[in-house]
Every structure is written in C-alpha cells, then in structure tokens.
Amino acid sequence: MTAPSTRPVRKRIGRKGGASDREPGVTTPRVRAAGDDRPRAPIRTRGLTKLYGDLVAVDHLDLEVQAGEIFGLLGQNGAGKTTTILMLLGLTEPTDGQARVVGLDPARRPLEVKRRVGYLPDAVGFYSDMSGRDNLRYTARLNRIERDEAEDVIDEALEQVGLTARADDSTDTYSRGMLQRLGIADALIKDPDVLILDEPTTAIDPLGVTEILELLRTLVRDRQMAILLSSHLLNQVQSVCDRIGIFSAGRLIGQGTMGELAARFGEDSAHIEAEIEPPADAGPERVREVLSAIPGVTKVTSRSIHGSTTWNVTVKPASDDARVRRAILAAATSTGLDLTSVRPIEPALEDIYRRAVERAAHGHARDVR
Amino acid sequence: MTAESTPVPAPPPAPPKAAPRRRDEGAIPSRRERSVPHAGWMVVAGKEFADHLWSIRFVILLLLLGLVALIPMYFAADTIRSVASQVTSSSSVFLFLFTLSPQVGSTGVQIPSALDFVRLAGPLLGIVFAFDAVNSERADGTLPRLLSQPIFRDDVINGKFAAGLAVIGLVLTFIVLLIAGFGIVRLGIVPSAEELLRITFWLIVTFLYIAIWLAFGLLLSVVARRAATSALVGFGVWLVATVFGGLITGIINGIVAPVTGSPDQVASAYSLQQTITRLLPDTVYQEAAYTILNPQVAAVSNPATIGGYQQAAQRIPSLQSFEQSILLVWPHVVIMLAITAGLFALAYVQFMRQEVRA
Ligand SMILES: Nc1ncnc2c1ncn2[C@@H]1O[C@H](COP(=O)(O)OP(=O)(O)O)[C@@H](O)[C@H]1O
Numbered sequence: 032m033t034a035p036s037t038r039p040v041r042k043r044i045g046r047k048g049g050a051s052d053r054e055p056g057v058t059t060p061r062v063r064a065a066g067d068d069r070p071r072a073p074i075r076t077r078g079l080t081k082l083y084g085d086l087v088a089v090d091h092l093d094l095e096v097q098a099g100e101i102f103g104l105l106g107q108n109g110a111g112k113t114t115t116i117l118m119l120l121g122l123t124e125p126t127d128g129q130a131r132v133v134g135l136d137p138a139r140r141p142l143e144v145k146r147r148v149g150y151l152p153d154a155v156g157f158y159s160d161m162s163g164r165d166n167l168r169y170t171a172r173l174n175r176i177e178r179d180e181a182e183d184v185i186d187e188a189l190e191q192v193g194l195t196a197r198a199d200d201s202t203d204t205y206s207r208g209m210l211q212r213l214g215i216a217d218a219l220i221k222d223p224d225v226l227i228l229d230e231p232t233t234a235i236d237p238l239g240v241t242e243i244l245e246l247l248r249t250l251v252r253d254r255q256m257a258i259l260l261s262s263h264l265l266n267q268v269q270s271v272c273d274r275i276g277i278f279s280a281g282r283l284i285g286q287g288t289m290g291e292l293a294a295r296f297g298e299d300s301a302h303i304e305a306e307i308e309p310p311a312d313a314g315p316e317r318v319r320e321v322l323s324a325i326p327g328v329t330k331v332t333s334r335s336i337h338g339s340t341t342w343n344v345t346v347k348p349a350s351d352d353a354r355v356r357r358a359i360l361a362a363a364t365s366t367g368l369d370l371t372s373v374r375p376i377e378p379a380l381e382d383i384y385r386r387a388v389e390r391a392a393h394g395h396a397r398d399v400r
Numbered sequence: 401m402t403a404e405s406t407p408v409p410a411p412p413p414a415p416p417k418a419a420p421r422r423r424d425e426g427a428i429p430s431r432r433e434r435s436v437p438h439a440g441w442m443v444v445a446g447k448e449f450a451d452h453l454w455s456i457r458f459v460i461l462l463l464l465l466g467l468v469a470l471i472p473m474y475f476a477a478d479t480i481r482s483v484a485s486q487v488t489s490s491s492s493v494f495l496f497l498f499t500l501s502p503q504v505g506s507t508g509v510q511i512p513s514a515l516d517f518v519r520l521a522g523p524l525l526g527i528v529f530a531f532d533a534v535n536s537e538r539a540d541g542t543l544p545r546l547l548s549q550p551i552f553r554d555d556v557i558n559g560k561f562a563a564g565l566a567v568i569g570l571v572l573t574f575i576v577l578l579i580a581g582f583g584i585v586r587l588g589i590v591p592s593a594e595e596l597l598r599i600t601f602w603l604i605v606t607f608l609y610i611a612i613w614l615a616f617g618l619l620l621s622v623v624a625r626r627a628a629t630s631a632l633v634g635f636g637v638w639l640v641a642t643v644f645g646g647l648i649t650g651i652i653n654g655i656v657a658p659v660t661g662s663p664d665q666v667a668s669a670y671s672l673q674q675t676i677t678r679l680l681p682d683t684v685y686q687e688a689a690y691t692i693l694n695p696q697v698a699a700v701s702n703p704a705t706i707g708g709y710q711q712a713a714q715r716i717p718s719l720q721s722f723e724q725s726i727l728l729v730w731p732h733v734v735i736m737l738a739i740t741a742g743l744f745a746l747a748y749v750q751f752m753r754q755e756v757r758a
C-alpha cells in the first residue's frame with residue numbers, strides 16, 4: 032500500500048439524511064500540479080477553427096475559462112457559439128487549432144473529458160415516454176453512478192432546479208422552460224468540474240431565470256466549477272458572468288470583465304442618474320444650470336414621471352464618475368436643491384456589444400481592402 | 401491492505417520499470433474520483449431493450465405473430481395427426497408443424513406454413529424495431545445529450561443494434577416455443593433430439609434473416625431524417641422484396657435466362673434463374689430454412705447440366721443427417737451474415753460521420 036486511497040469527496044448542497052461520512056460544507060482544496068502555482072484553465076483553446084465548406088463557423092478562437100468563474104459567450108444567432116461548444120466536447124472535430132478541456136484534448140480523449148463536463152445542449156430534449164426522473168436515471172447509469180448514490184444525486188439536482196414536484200411526470204407534459212431546467216439538472220448529475228450551457232435560459236420565465244442564475248453562482252462558489260455559457264440575452268449574461276466574450280461571425284472580438292469591455296468599447300463616458308426637485312421659487316431650468324456647471328459634465332437630460340423629475344447626467348471621461356457624483360451632492364446642498372438620490376448607471380452591455388460588433392465590422396472591412 | 405497494525409515486512413524496492421502511461425496523464429485533477437470507462441453500449445442496449453419490451457409495437461407484434469404462427473397449427477393439426485399415426489417411424493413429424501401448409505377444411509384453400517409466415521412477417525419484425533432508432537433521437541433532441549455522456553459515439557448505434565437483436569431473439573424463441581408447445585400438448589407428439597437440433601438451427605437461421613432487416617432498418621434510421629420517411633421506405637422495400645420479389649425476379653428471369661433450346665441449355669437457364677432469385681434475401685432464407693426443416697432435401701441448387709439431373713434422379717432417396725443438412729445451407733448462413741454485417745457497417749459509418757446536430 033503506497034498512498035492512502037483518496038475517498039471520493041462529493042460536496043452536496045442541502046443533502047438530506049443518510050449516515051454521511053462526508054462533511055457537508057467542506058470544500059476540497061483544489062489539487063494543483065507540482066511546480067505550477069497557477070492552476071491550468073479547465074477550458075483553453077488555441078487558434079480553434081471550424082470550417083463548414085467555405086463557411087468559417089469559428090475563426091481562430093483563443094479562449095480561457097478558469098475554475099471558479101462564469102464565462103459568458105455572447106453573440107448573435109449563427110455567431111459560432113454552438114459550434115465552439117461542440118468542439119469543446121469532442122462532438123465535432125476542429126478543422127484547425129486545439130482545445131484543452133480539463134487539460135485533455137476532447138477529440139482524442141472524449142471519454143475522460145465527457146466524464147467531467149456537464150453539458151446542456153440548446154433545444155435540449157428528453158425521452159418523452161419517460162418521466163423526468165427516469166431520464167436522469169439513464170444519465171446516471173451512463174455515468175456509472177451507483178444506484179443508491181444516483182438517487183441522492185438525482186433528488187438533489189431536481190431540487191436545485193425546482194422540478195421536484197413534477198419529477199415523476201412524463202416529460203412530454205413539460206413546458207419548454209421545464210425541459211431546460213431538467214437539462215440543467217441532467218448536466219449536474221455527473222457532478223462536473225466544468226459546466227457548459229448552450230443558451231441555458233432562453234425559455235425560462237424571468238423569476239426562474241433569476242433562480243437558475245443564482246444556482247450557477249452557487250455552483251461556481253461552492254464547487255469551484257468552471258462554467259461556460261452561451262447566450263444572446265445580454266442582460267442575463269451581464270448579471271451573472273464574471274467575464275464575457277463577444278463573439279461575432281466566428282471571431283472573438285473582445286473579452287474581459289464588464290468594466291474592461293466598457294473601457295475598451297464604451298464611448299468613455301459614464302452616466303449618473305439623480306432625482307432632484309428645484310426649490311419652490313425656481314423652475315427646472317435652475318437644476319439644469321447647476322448640473323451643467325459641474326466640471327466633467329457634458330450633457331444633462333431630464334424626464335418627469337408623476338411629478339418627480341429624474342436627471343440623466345453624462346460624464347466624460349468615465350473615470351470622473353465618482354467625483355461628479357460628489358460634486359452633485361455638494362452643489363445640491365449649497366444651492367438648496369431638493370436631492371433625493373444619486374446613483375451611477377451601470378454601462379449597458381447592449382451598447383458595448385453593438386459598438387464592438389460595429390468596430391469589428393469596420394476593422395474587418397479594412398482588412399479586406 | 402486490510403489491517404494496518406499487522407507487521408508487514410518492508411516491501412523490496414520496486415524494480416525499475418517503464419513508467420506505465422497513466423490514463424489521466426495531462427489531465428487537471430478532478431475534485432472527485434471517477435469510475436473507469438465501461439461498456440457504454442451495454443447501458444444503451446439495456447435502456448433500448450427495456451423500451452422495446454414496454455412499447456406498444458412489441459405487444460402488437462407478439463400478438464400478431466403468435467396468432468399467425470398458431471393459425472396454420474390449428475388447420476395443420478388433423479393432417480399431422482394422420483401422418484403421425486401412419487408413419488410412426490418418421491423422424492420428422494414434429495418438423496411438419498413448421499413446414500406443412502394445410503388446407504382449410506374441404507375448401508382447398510391453402511394456408512401458408514408457419515415457415516412461410518415467418519418468412520413474410522420476419523422482415524417487419526426487424527424493421528419495426530429499428531426504423532426510428534437514430535432519427536427519433538435526433539428529432540427529440542436527445543442525441544447531443546446522449547453523446548455528451550462518457551460513452552463512445554459508436555456505443556449508441558452498437559447498443560441499439562444489440563437491443564434490437566435481443567428483442568428479435570426473444571420474439572422468435574417465443575414463437576417457436578408456442579408452436580412446439582402446441583404440438584406437444586395438443587397433438588401429443590414429442591420432438592426427437594435431432595428435431596430439436598434442427599429447430600434450434602432453424603431459429604438461428606431465422607434470427608440471421610431478421611437481423612438483415614434490422615440492420616437495414618437501422619441504416620434507414622441513420623440516413624432518413626424523419627422516422628416517417630424511414631418507415632415508409634422500409635415497408636416499401638419489404639413489400640417489394642417479399643411480396644412482389646418473386647414476380648420481379650420472374651420477369652428478370654424471363655428476359656435474362658429464357659427456358660428454351662436443348663435440355664442442357666434449359667438446365668443452365670434454370671441454374672441461372674436460381675442464382676438471380678437468390679439475390680433476394682428471402683430466397684436465401686427460404687432455401688436454408690426449408691432444407692433444415694426437411695431432412696429429405698438432399699440438394700439446394702439445381703444442377704447446371706442435364707447430367708446433373710440424371711445423377712440426382714439416380715440417387716437413392718434418403719434422409720439427410722443434421723450435419724449433412726447444415727453443410728448444405730452453410731453458404732446461405734454465411735451470405736446472410738455477410739449481408740447483415742454489410743448493412744450494419746454502412747449504418748455505422750454513416751452514423752459516425754454525421755454531425756451531432758440535425
Ligand atoms: N452542420 C453544419 N453544416 C454547415 N454549416 C453549419 C453547420 N452547423 C452550423 N453551421 C453554420 O455555422 C455557423 C455557426 O453556427 P452556430 O455555431 O450554431 O451558431 P450559434 O450557436 O452562435 O447560433 C452558422 O452560420 C451555421 O449556419
């Protein structure tokens with residue numbers, strides 16, 4: 032006997048009953064390769080390329096997704112998101128370049144990769160003559176999970192996606208959104224190290240989406256998963272992803288945190304919203320004068336709803352944002368304006384996205400000429 | 401390994417050996433231990449087999465085939481009983497159960513034998529359990545999910561083929577037991593050891609014959625995107641091959657090998673005609689099955705010369721032993737195996753080359 036056998040440690044959230052020899056709430060420290068102080072990224076591609084005939088579906092993609100982060104792949108229909116994901120799973124051969132998932136080449140070692148990667152396909156489907164639970168049981172069998180353990184895992188996954196009540200109904204009675212939830216549960220059955228979700232929330236209702244996105248955050252935090260999700264729904268990507276990659280016509284035209292993307296593709300201006308009422312002896316023009324006088328403010332607009340006026344202040348450069356907010360507070364006090372609130376407006380991913388795509392299109396057009 | 405306290409002599413230093421290539425070499429360590437790869441096709445086959453058994457088509461087919469097998473039994477009963485009482489020494493009375501095509505009462509209408517029924521309905525059995533094997537997974541959107549599990553891509557098609565074979569084996573065994581049971585219980589005839597051997601071999605040959613159609617159905621399910629298309633094509637081919645097959649080969653024979661001229665020319669024309677007819681799997685099956693179930697059959701091929709006919713006529717009629725019968729049909733068995741393997745290989749290759757998404 033050389034080394035003590037490592038017991039499989041499987042952390043469960045809200046695992047009920049059973050004499051557990053595993054302590055809930057304890058995360059296993061991540062094992063790192065000796066002499067490597069930074070863990071390798073669970074998803075990494077270099078020059079990954081896929082051609083369908085003449086069509087370049089994915090064009091020299093360089094991508095890294097670290098453990099413990101959610102990466103959002105953002106792009107229009109036909110941008111190449113699904114193709115990229117299929118290559119990461121070894122379900123489609125890349126034309127060129129390489130992919131490494133959990134350190135392995137998915138084209139060469141598909142089994143080892145697929146054992147550790149949970150995948151939610153877009154337009155996910157289930158066997159309609161089986162119940163949701165039976166569908167998950169099949170997945171568990173395919174992953175060689177012991178029967179007793181499988182039942183626990185399935186219960187937990189169903190609970191997490193909020194399908195426990197309907198689990199024993201046949202899946203042809205499920206709505207599109209419920210199928211998508213079941214798909215997420217299905218991807219979690221193997222307790223993956225990497226989770227790849229293709230359009231995970233397109234059919235789920237808004238409240239459900241919030242739940243699902245919270246679940247993803249929990250998984251990333253507690254299980255240190257690496258999550259790659261693709262979406263064309265900008266606000267969802269914005270709210271849940273640590274980093275975002277903007278994908279257009281097969282090319283990654285920008286990636287980074289929202290802040291980094293805003294700095295790169297934003298118009299370098301920040302927006303502040305303030306609710307201010309003028310003093311009794313003056314009109315709204317007075318407020319506009321005061322706001323416009325603050326250095327760094329380039330534009331002031333207002334709109335009135337139900338008698339209260341909201342002002343939108345554009346600040347340039349964007350880094351002056353905090354200073355201008357303080358100045359508004361000071362100016363309001365000194366000039367006797369009735370200030371109720373001042374808050375920065377988060378840069379909208381939509382703007383960033385549109386500008387990135389436009390810029391890429393221009394750049395591309397120049398390249399061609 | 402068990403008790404840590406047991407004093408164990410220090411193990412000798414491990415001899416230097418070539419470091420075995422670890423399976424997970426280069427992999428980022430996982431948070432949990434993962435079980436080793438396994439035969440994924442068996443899991444797929446298990447699920448598909450269970451699906452088949454609970455499916456409506458299985459129940460319907462079982463009822464239909466059971467009825468179809470028992471109807472000739474019912475009418476053949478009297479004939480067989482009279483034969484059995486006349487020739488008590490006949491070693492093949494039990495086999496009559498399968499080969500006799502009885503007349504309905506005194507009307508003179510002949511009902512196909514159990515053998516003929518199986519020849520006609522067998523292909524349906526194969527097609528029904530395969531025609532939607534792959535394309536239904538595509539249509540339901542389950543294929544990408546299935547293929548993202550830790551199994552090889554061919555595990556899917558292998559497993560589905562295996563499940564189909566298992567169901568066919570089950571149904572065939574059921575039918576044979578039904579017929580044999582009828583013979584034993586209702587007619588009181590007990591099969592001899594050789595008869596049991598012949599029936600078992602017939603079962604295997606029939607199994608192969610239906611496997612051809614199963615592989616064909618599987619191929620259709622891979623090639624045709626919609627289950628309705630593959631069902632239509634499958635049943636169309638079945639109809640042409642089994643029902644109109646004789647007609648079509650008859651026409652071809654008339655053109656290619658007209659029976660005219662000298663006796664030798666006639667003999668060679670017949671021989672060629674037989675070869676043409678054998679392009680149909682059901683002819684191959686028919687010949688093999690008939691030879692196995694009839695010990696009297698001493699040759700499956702028509703002689704190519706008139707001399708051959710003379711020789712055959714001079715032969716003293718005798719019963720073939722089981723081994724002799726098998727030798728006669730061995731080429732048939734090999735041909736059926738080859739067709740099955742060929743069709744399955746086509747389906748396999750097509751499936752492996754297809755894109756995962758529709
Ligand atoms: N099997 C295929 N054959 C040919 N072209 C394909 C195939 N699959 C996808 N494509 C094309 O590749 C491009 C990228 O598709 P996809 O990756 O599905 O985009 P997304 O998922 O971002 O909507 C599209 O233009 C699509 O038409």
Ligand SMILES: [Mg+2]
Pocket residue numbers: 109112113114153229
């Ligand atoms: Mg897509």
